[in-house]
Amino acid sequence: MSGFDFAILTEIVSFLDNSRPDVCVEATTALVASLQVDDGLQVRSNCAHYLENEVPKKLCSLISNPCVSEIEGKKINPSWPMKVLLGSLDALGSMVGEGGEMVAEAACECGVVGRVGEVIMEYSHTSKRGVEAADKILDSCCRLLANLCRSECGCTAILDKEGVLAKLINEFESPAADCWDRFQHVATVLMNVTQVERGRKVLLKISDGFLDKVTPSLTANNSVRRAGIAGAIRNVCFEKDSSWWLIHEKKIVDVICYPLCGPEGFDMDDKIGMTPNMWMEGPDKKREPDADTRKLLVEAILLLCATGRKNREKLRELKVYPIVKTLDLSEESEEVSNKISECVQFLMRDEEGCERIEGEMLAIEPEQTSVDVMEPAGRVKPMKPEDWDAVD
Incomplete structure (x- = not known):
């Protein structure tokens, strides 16, 4: 969708107040589609219109109360509240992801973190493990929070809710083996909140021991976990005092170095x-396959190199130089190789009489990332009354 008709937008927004769950689901799906535009300015213009219609507030309300229990005396199938909840989470996650600080502030004012935290507490209960709809809801919760904390106000809102963050980390630490990795984007949340001091x-x-709980995911099979935790580790390396x-x-x-090592091996002296x-592990050792994740890890080493001579001496003792040198021999990414070269300049420098200011070589800022919520979908198409009776 290359543009958007505000008349259609107004129509979509009006359906959010509809008591029929199928209409609410279609409306939230259409909201996600409305953000899939090519023009960034158009996206923000759309979001501004959303704010005028208090859509974040409406979506937060749907998250807390996703569905009425009955319509005209007819009981609603229990699956529909979950569908409305999932649609509301995805719609708000898309808005926050595309709308930037403006929409994030509106969502935070509506108490989105607290509301999402309540959903996480409910659906992460052991009795709901392995339920596909519950897995999708929890994944959408984490995606929404990951996009929310790309902004400073979102970071603040999440960090203010210590219980929510602790719950996320505890669930992230012990993923259920019998279901989809629904807490994978907790890694993205951590990467984003560590943008700020x-x-x-x-x-x-x-x-709290949070660092010990999350670092094992750096060797997980899930690439989202590895990338997010690599970013979080890289960001905490900005704390020179630590x-x-x-x-x-x-x-x-x-x-940091273990994922950067491959099957090549090292000389005895190294x-x-x-x-x-x-x-x-010898020839069975596998190196981190994702170039972006490798880059984050090399930048973490670079940041540690810039924290002082004593720390560099320790890095040399741990043979970080042969590790990054061996990595560079097989590195296909030019960006990663450039960062390795900067590390080498630090590790091989002549420390005696050097008066250069630590960190002057670095041009690195805290890292963040975003996550997509849903693919584009069609506009609202409410079901016909005769179809309503057959809704499961």
């Missing part, structure tokens, strides 16, 4: 001081 402090807080603790106490260098995990 407060988010980095939360992840690094020793008493660098010694990260390197010496949390052994973060081993966590193995001295290197953690054995880096080479013990």
Whole structure:
């Protein structure tokens, strides 16, 4: 859809107040489609119109109360509230993802994080594990929060709800083996909240142990988990005051370097001081396959290199140089190779008499990302009355 008719938009918005769940589902689907436009300015113009119609407020209301229990004395099938809830989450997630700070502020004012937190508490219950609709709802909750915290106000809203964030991390730490990875985008949430200093402090807080809970996902089969956690680790490496603790106490260098090692192996001299995990698997060792994730990890090393001479000496002891040098020999991404070159300049520099300001070589900012919510869909097509009786 290359443009959008505001008359159609107004019609779609009017259906959000309809008591029939099938109409609400079609309306939320059409809202997602309305954001799939080519012109970014048009997207924001559409979002401005949404705000005038208080759509974020309506969607938040649907999230809390997705469906009436009956219409004209006829009981509603229990599956419809879940469909309305899923549609509302996806529509609001699309709005926040495309509309930027403006829509994020409107959603936060409506208390979206608290409402989504209630949904997560309900649908993550063990009795609902493996239920496909529940899996989709929880995935949409995490996608919505991931897009919301691309903005500063969204980060603040999520960090203010400590219980919600703790619940997300605990569920992320122990994914159910019998169902789809519905909490995969918690990694994206963590990557985004660590854009800000407060988010980095939360992840690094020793008493909560959040860092220990999430770092194992750096070697998970799920690529979304790996990329998000790589971004979060990279972002916390901006905290220079925590660098010694990260390197010496949390052994973060081993966590970062393990995915960067491949099957090539190392010379005997290089193995001295290197953690054995880096080479013990031999030719069976698999390197992180995603170039963007590798880039995030190399940038994390680069940030640690910039935290001071003592830390660089520790990185040299851990043989970070041969690790990144070996990585570069097989690296196909020019961006990753450029970052490796910057690391090498730090690791091979002459420290004696060097008065350069630490970090002057870096041109890195905290990383964030977004997630798509749904594919484009058609405009609202309410069901006919005769079809309503057959709705399951």
